[in-house]
Amino acid sequence: MRRIAIETRNIPKGLAFISPWLAGFAVFLLLPIIMSLYYSLCDYNLLQRPVFVGLENYRFLIHDAVFWLALKNTLYYGALSVPAGLGVSLALAILLNRRVIGQPFFRTIIFLPSLVPTIAAAILWKWLFNQKLGLINWALSPLYSLLHVQGPAWIDQPGWVIPSLALMSVWGVGNTVVIYLAGLQDVPRELYEAAELDGASGLKQLYHVTLPMISPVIFFNLVMAVITVVQVFDIPFMMTQGGPNRASYFYTYYLYDNAFSYLHMGYASALAWIQLLMVLALTGIAFWSSKKWVYYQGK
Amino acid sequence: MLAGVVWLLAWQPSPPVPEQRRNDVVVQYWEKWTGVEQDAIQQIVDDFNDTVGKEKHIYVDMLSMSNIDQKTLVATAAGEPPDVAGLWDTKIPQFGELGALTPLDDMAAAHGITAGYYKPVYWRGCHYNGHLYSLVSTPATIALFYNTKIFHENAAELRAAGLDPDRAPRTLHELDRYASVLNTFKIGPDGRKHLDRAGYIPMLPGWYITDMPIWFGADEWDEKTKRFTLTDPGVIAAFNWIQSYSIKLGADAVTEMQTSQGGFNSVENEFIAGTVAMEMQGPWMANYIHHWKPEMDHDWAAAPFPSAVGQKLVTYAPFDALAIPVGAKHKKEAFEFIAYINRQDVMEKLCMLHCKNSPLAKVSNYFLTHHPNPYIRVFEELAWSPNAHITMQCPIASEAGQELLALAQGVVALQLDPETALREAQVRLQARYDDFEAKQKIRQRDR
Numbered sequence A: 001m002r003r004i005a006i007e008t009r010n011i012p013k014g015l016a017f018i019s020p021w022l023a024g025f026a027v028f029l030l031l032p033i034i035m036s037l038y039y040s041l042c043d044y045n046l047l048q049r050p051v052f053v054g055l056e057n058y059r060f061l062i063h064d065a066v067f068w069l070a071l072k073n074t075l076y077y078g079a080l081s082v083p084a085g086l087g088v089s090l091a092l093a094i095l096l097n098r099r100v101i102g103q104p105f106f107r108t109i110i111f112l113p114s115l116v117p118t119i120a121a122a123i124l125w126k127w128l129f130n131q132k133l134g135l136i137n138w139a140l141s142p143l144y145s146l147l148h149v150q151g152p153a154w155i156d157q158p159g160w161v162i163p164s165l166a167l168m169s170v171w172g173v174g175n176t177v178v179i180y181l182a183g184l185q186d187v188p189r190e191l192y193e194a195a196e197l198d199g200a201s202g203l204k205q206l207y208h209v210t211l212p213m214i215s216p217v218i219f220f221n222l223v224m225a226v227i228t229v230v231q232v233f234d235i236p237f238m239m240t241q242g243g244p245n246r247a248s249y250f251y252t253y254y255l256y257d258n259a260f261s262y263l264h265m266g267y268a269s270a271l272a273w274i275q276l277l278m279v280l281a282l283t284g285i286a287f288w289s290s291k292k293w294v295y296y297q298g299k
Numbered sequence B: 001m002l003a004g005v006v007w008l009l010a011w012q013p014s015p016p017v018p019e020q021r022r023n024d025v026v027v028q029y030w031e032k033w034t035g036v037e038q039d040a041i042q043q044i045v046d047d048f049n050d051t052v053g054k055e056k057h058i059y060v061d062m063l064s065m066s067n068i069d070q071k072t073l074v075a076t077a078a079g080e081p082p083d084v085a086g087l088w089d090t091k092i093p094q095f096g097e098l099g100a101l102t103p104l105d106d107m108a109a110a111h112g113i114t115a116g117y118y119k120p121v122y123w124r125g126c127h128y129n130g131h132l133y134s135l136v137s138t139p140a141t142i143a144l145f146y147n148t149k150i151f152h153e154n155a156a157e158l159r160a161a162g163l164d165p166d167r168a169p170r171t172l173h174e175l176d177r178y179a180s181v182l183n184t185f186k187i188g189p190d191g192r193k194h195l196d197r198a199g200y201i202p203m204l205p206g207w208y209i210t211d212m213p214i215w216f217g218a219d220e221w222d223e224k225t226k227r228f229t230l231t232d233p234g235v236i237a238a239f240n241w242i243q244s245y246s247i248k249l250g251a252d253a254v255t256e257m258q259t260s261q262g263g264f265n266s267v268e269n270e271f272i273a274g275t276v277a278m279e280m281q282g283p284w285m286a287n288y289i290h291h292w293k294p295e296m297d298h299d300w301a302a303a304p305f306p307s308a309v310g311q312k313l314v315t316y317a318p319f320d321a322l323a324i325p326v327g328a329k330h331k332k333e334a335f336e337f338i339a340y341i342n343r344q345d346v347m348e349k350l351c352m353l354h355c356k357n358s359p360l361a362k363v364s365n366y367f368l369t370h371h372p373n374p375y376i377r378v379f380e381e382l383a384w385s386p387n388a389h390i391t392m393q394c395p396i397a398s399e400a401g402q403e404l405l406a407l408a409q410g411v412v413a414l415q416l417d418p419e420t421a422l423r424e425a426q427v428r429l430q431a432r433y434d435d436f437e438a439k440q441k442i443r444q445r446d447r
Helices: A002-039 A056-063 A065-096 A103-115 A118-128 A135-147 A161-171 A174-185 A189-197 A202-213 A215-230 A234-239 A251-261 A265-293 B002-010 B035-050 B052-056 B068-077 B089-097 B105-110 B120-125 B148-153 B155-160 B172-182 B209-216 B233-249 B251-259 B285-292 B331-341 B344-354 B365-370 B376-384 B397-412 B418-446
Strands: B025-031 B058-064 B084-088 B135-139 B143-147 B184-187 B193-197 B278-281 B300-303 B319-323
Touching: A002 A265, A056 A265, A065 A103, A065 A161, A065 A174, A065 A215, A065 A251, A103 A174, A118 A135, A118 A161, A118 A234, A161 A234, A174 A215, A189 A202, A202 A215, A215 A265, A234 A251, A251 A265, A251 B068, A251 B397, B025 B035, B025 B068, B025 B331, B035 B052, B035 B058, B035 B331, B035 B344, B052 B058, B052 B331, B058 B331, B068 B084, B068 B089, B084 B089, B084 B331, B089 B319, B089 B397, B105 B331, B120 B135, B120 B376, B135 B331, B135 B344, B143 B148, B143 B376, B148 B155, B148 B300, B155 B172, B172 B233, B172 B278, B193 B251, B209 B233, B209 B397, B233 B251, B233 B397, B233 B418, B251 B397, B285 B300, B300 B376, B331 B344, B344 B365, B365 B376, B397 B418
Parallel strands: B025 B058, B025 B084
Antiparallel strands: B084 B319, B135 B319, B143 B278, B143 B300, B184 B193
């Protein structure tokens, strides 16, 4: 009883301590969220007063061919980059978890690309992808000669641009690798010993011990990757400007153009709300499916 | 803590104004240019600060930035715009329509800057809906640059095709024939023929690809009826012509040629490197040729880009606009600076530094004889032409431009049939404009 009284007395103090955060949250997050919901029901161009149009922006969205194209591009990119990123980072983490000479060096090398600023990475990869002068086509030229084919134009060919950007996204998996590594180091050693005693091969140990034990980490990385993919913007903005022929025009890029180039702030707000619903739906699916494949110790 | 937060919110970094000018009115000037162009404008700003500015107690503080249009707009909406914004001309109709810019008619007239002071094409471009919303900082006209060395090296082949190697093509059909003779191919490691040098490729550099219809006697927007005219036969013919190069040379060959070049401002620039014999460019190209390959200074020439329909001196005339956003704190002083740039001597200095023609009606002999571009008279003549076109005077020009650029890319990649794509774009863009206009009418009615 006395404890409750003390806690009640401390509420104002507690609120005072978190008030800067509360104020920041209210002004910079909650208010814009509410305003964007209102603007999504308006025609609004930043400079003139909003005109209330009800659900018109949402109705327009259904018939907007560019919206569907941007959505399709984003999902296609996600379908390539999420599994590739998760798979490659897991494989790298497993390799880096082995006790080998120079382990810290290799860990640093794998993590380094994550430290490269996006703009620098974009310029670097633009050159790597250059059809005639790029190192990728140069390295693959013996293969092209063997197959009698021409090296692709990578980011400049409509059919190649999204796979190229997905390939590039794998380069920056250092953060995900670190999270996997932390998960791998938490797997109890005795489980591997027991599996070895039962005659399980390395592959079977991976499938029956490692993957189930780190499944919560895989799940976390999956959810983060899905959220990141739906919001992808900076790399295509800098490298392809959404081209060629809108082949790399992603959802957030279309939202940005509507908001700041075309000044359809109301329509952009509607796009943002649909994006939020999309993230919620995809995350919901991931959570629903997690019951079947994510194993939590102690449950 | 609260006091600390208030102090942080109230604190503003002091502008880099010299101690002795602290009492002057500080004009905040946002400019899009970087590099040598920024240095040139900074020279003009410094000149102003040391002369007229000193006399009238005005100090101009220039800030160079990317995405200036968006930043200016957001700052204007927030009530904290710069005093002078160096915008792209393409944004004037959009900003003007939304009331983001201060009309300059009265201030310009008071400084003697009237229609007769400017070349008509730029004066037209500075206006929207009957109001003067900007003046020019530097303008351009677009012409054909051609590599005379390549022309002479291939003189026999050109003559054999009935073409004169000592001059530029005079019709678009002739340009196609020159290009055809000057194309060279080599066998690649894949055993196929690859374009080694292109006579001409519409997408190199492709900056004005969506303006191509003007060389076919057509416009994409009718200002009087407020309708897009993308299904005009001239517009369709222009996009068919763009596609004809991909059909003739192969879409892959065109893509390879246009994407495997280095940056514009580099020795790898396709025209400077000699991998393209003819290119559509502005007068500034002379500066870049001289900077990256001075030995090429006498190996090129410029001529009006030829028309497909027999018109003379057809050109697109873009410019960098100086505008005063609504809500600017020092409008009068801001205009003093804009008027200073528009003085003939100052404008000529800036245009020579930027290697561009002048927007002004009067041009000195010194400007014509000492300009870094030896063909400056070609660009000046184009600027005077009745066939000089300004940017689309449409408030949704940004959206239309993006749509048409994507369309052009699809046409070049042979993914789209030009006529079908233009018909679809016409419907989409017209619906967007009609919706925009309807909402503007509601705003006006409720005002």
